Amino acid sequence: MHTDLVAALDIGGTKIAGALVDGDGGILVRAQRATPAREDGDTVMAAVDQVLGELTAAPLWGGVAALGIGSAGPVDASAGTVSPVNVPGWRGYPLVERARDAVGGLPVELIGDGVAITAAEHWQGAARGHDNALCMVVSTGVGGGLVLDGRLHPGPTGNAGHIGHISVDLDGDPCPCGSRGCVERIASGPNIARRALADGWRPGPDGETSAAAVAAAARAGDPVAVASFERAAQALAAGVAATATLVEIDIAVIGGGVGKAGDVLFTPLRRALERYATLSFVRRLTVVPARMGTDAGLVGAAAAALAGHADRTGTATAGV
Template sequence: MILAIDVGGTKMAAGLVARDGTLACSRRVATPQDADAETLWKTLTGLVAPLARGLDGVGVGCGGPMAWPEGEVSPLNIPGWRGFPLRARLTARFPGLPVRLHNDAVCLAVAEHWRGAGQGSDDMLGMVVSTGVGGGLILNGRLANGGTGNAGHIGHVVVEPEGGPRCGCGGHGCLEAVARGPGLTAWALRNGWEPGTAKPGDGTYPEERQVMARVLAADARAGDPVAVLAMRRAGRAIGVAVASATHLCDLDLVTVGGGLSQAGEPLFGPLEEALREHARMGFARRVKVLPAALGQEAGLIGAAALLLAGDTYWGTSGA
């Protein structure tokens, strides 16, 4: 069994993953907000404690940026960790076990290639469109890390160079600035969106009607005109970025996961439209875009695959 860990800004998850990629069990806790480094570490160790027996290794996905493969993490959405030696701490916590850590978006891409919608593809991009926009590249059947472990970071491909929104990276018009959930919901609100067209009426929708990407996606599916326009904005931006990535890397498949991907046709229709407008070279026209298949389990499965799939996703530079 591999202990798989997925660290995000709103939740931490851990689970036991078998050698065939089956998630045997999992646990989740909320990520403490505005917490210091040691409080965050204590929360994580408390989460994994009940799972810490009979292990063969530890795989971790964590938000970036990070120093890779050293595993010193500085997640943008976890301000309490800046240069936190997460891989070294886990190595000390589990002496004698291999510990491998990568960007959480990379782990999602790895999971889709190993056991999800990307199985059988030698050249694919796995994307996540959620609080941020990230991705991982599989080229010639192996994870492409790049010099710093950040290959596949499609969120910072520029899709609106003139007048595009400012990005957290300091640039303008990045895909992440246009299509990330919080930015897109803010755009929709400025344009008159009133969340709740798709209110389920089963008691699960918060009374305060929290503005989240999944609500915007549900409203788009229900036909809310502003939500539909927002999804069209995001879908076309993703399509332009995918066309650029396909021309650069000769991809045959792109998988898209994350909260916004739940919108279905309101997102994927405009995405496909923009992709076909811009992917004009013959070799690029063969690329297919599919929704990610593994859902919330993907982060844990991908983290485990860093160990379970031989050196497919973990080369010698990450030893």
Template sequence: MSADSATVLGIDIGGTKMAAALVAADGTILTEDRILTPPGDADQVFGALAELVERVVGATTPIAVGIGSAGPLDLTHGLVSPVNITGWRNFPLVDRVRALVGDVPVELGVDGHCFALGESWTGAGRAVDTLLGIVVSTGVGAGIVVDGKPMLGQSGNAAHLGHMVVDLDGEACACGSYGCVETYASGPRMVARAKRRGWRPGEQVDAAVLSADAAAGDEIALAIFDDGAQALAAGIVATAVTVDLTTVVIGGGVAKAGPVLFDPVSRWVKRLAQLPFVTDLTVEPAQLANAGLLGAARLAWATT
């Protein structure tokens, strides 16, 4: 295979969906597919991922694989324990994927890191040196990119902003703590909190319906989004004053709410960011629909 025709396989795994794509060296996606993340035990979840990968790869042999997975992760041993995929606890994802695609380099990263890396590579962060990327969906993931490389930390799990505690008297979180950003800002938790306040009783609804109601002026929906925005802003500002950055990009399913989310986030960020070096902190929407995939592919290309 010539250098021009070489491709890598990018895989993006979250609590709601799993996606895979073949990606060229310039970030062009050649083949892409996605499925809903199924319930079930470890092998049932991986079986669905294996079918997805086989469809995407076909007769192609990728030269490397990059995987972005919800965390926490054990990068040393290639294990994943996603908070929102209960079937995987210390699941040997790297070994299982390598057995599926062949003996090629397989690089694992936190899905939030991959999202930030994708936006840094070809999206909203390509003009800045330091970027905080946040995915607001089933959970809240995040990643920091500095000079084109993800900030990993000693275990590879840095920037777990969704599990930053912002309310000492807050609700229990799936991670085992309480008052985390995710308990206020993730789609399912916002819907659950709205339901408890009397929003759309007896209906099967999701965050998209909640955001539509907020856009239409529903008081409960607006209050829930404001609470979520305040929690996100607290996490953003705490990260910014720690790392010294000024650019934040938010994507994920909940971010599709648009101004319903971004307006209160920007308002709360302005209120909370008072130190001089973060007063210019900006928050903007992601430009890419598949930043996590592209970031995973970027990890793979870095191994070649």
């Protein structure tokens, strides 16, 4: 018998993953479908229903206390709706209500994907043991979430900690969000590659123009590739330092595809942070790579479900 058993969904533009997760973050049952991202909203929901159908058919389902959902955003946890940028069929889509119906009326907790990954890193990963942390996902976009005073801090709509849209360059490029000079506009994978190409970097014989290819070139000493990562690191450092100054975090965890670049990113990032995080109460701030990998969204959604269940029942849930 598993205590604190919950169901979790991790919904993105590529895949919809589901799991049954125990109170120690162990994944006991898995289900997955491709996201029909170009289809209408009900077709996308049908794929979610298929994943939930597999989970509800599992012998362990009878012990499930709640469902946690981490979704690509924006999300609105207060309204129970989602409008993922990369799933155009879902705009203000009532995901919580539909999912609750699919799981027989169980409590449902909705958070954004950046917040879900934060919950996972705080519960089981690189931010474990830290009461005040920022966790970031740096990949196609830049998202994030906050842990304050030992608890996940999703904010009223579930989007708090969305560091990708802090402006760090007052006269910078227009960002698709409507602002200018956002962290995401400089530090996301596609923007690292875009800058490198614009400044004269040329891909190798395979023609690969991703941020991973730029990282490989930077490791090999290509000065334009190095400069593109240094610029991204500077933007990230400015955003992290601003966050630390505002809410006194002592660790920043960086995951996502760009986070996997290793020293090409982290060496200039730590150097830039020394220039931006200068006040006495932010100088001890450390920046580390994420640890949770591809299951982070599921584990974080489960953490949110467990925390919600603990709040409703008045029980303590360690580390969530």
